[in-house]
Amino acid sequence: MVKIAPSILSADFSQLGKDIELIERFGADFVHIDVMDGMFVPNISLGIPVIKSIRKMTKLPFDVHLMIEKPDRYIEDFVDAGADIITVHYEADRHIDRTINYIKSFGKKAAIAINPGTPVCVIEELIGEIDMVLIMTVNPGFGGQKYINYCSNKIKNVKQLADKYNPNLLIEVDGGINDNIIKNVVDCGANVVVAGSAVFKNGDVEQNINRLREALI
Known part of the structure; x- marks a missing residue:
């Protein structure tokens, strides 16, 4: 079963709690939360206080994607805020093996993200160690x-x-996913799909999630 993880970066921030309740009601599997520091990426987004405030809105797992420099500094803070899966970028952490083990020490799932220009071979030795x-x-x-x-x-x-x-590895894709692309990425091997605009566009979350599911049939 392919998991759908709506990115709340595309939600209506004026009614963020409501949008999170909607994605849970209409069959999302994870809440994907993009955290940006304005340094690793040229944007700033949600932080720890917001994650804490929305944790009570849903029982869905929080899939927290850290697009930040030196993410090891904040792992415990994101654990305390309610993260269930913590993703760090290979490109942002000099000691990524240590950070992965640090995440796992809190009983959380650990993940590595790679940018489009980063070859897969750089994480080959870590595939067996991550979730x-x-x-x-x-x-x-x-x-x-x-x-x-x-x-x-x-x-x-x-x-x-x-x-x-690691046959149990979750393979997540994030970026440009819509009902025209989703079947292709799943056929390639993805089993977790992040969708932002494709879920929240036009305010019709139910129809949009259904359209993504139907595209996989």
């Missing part, structure tokens, strides 16, 4: 971008490594 790989299919920082086609090969490469080292 999820997040393949960025756009350059991180802003929603509403177009899917980068060569990332399909990267998804296939991660799937091959997962089959070899």
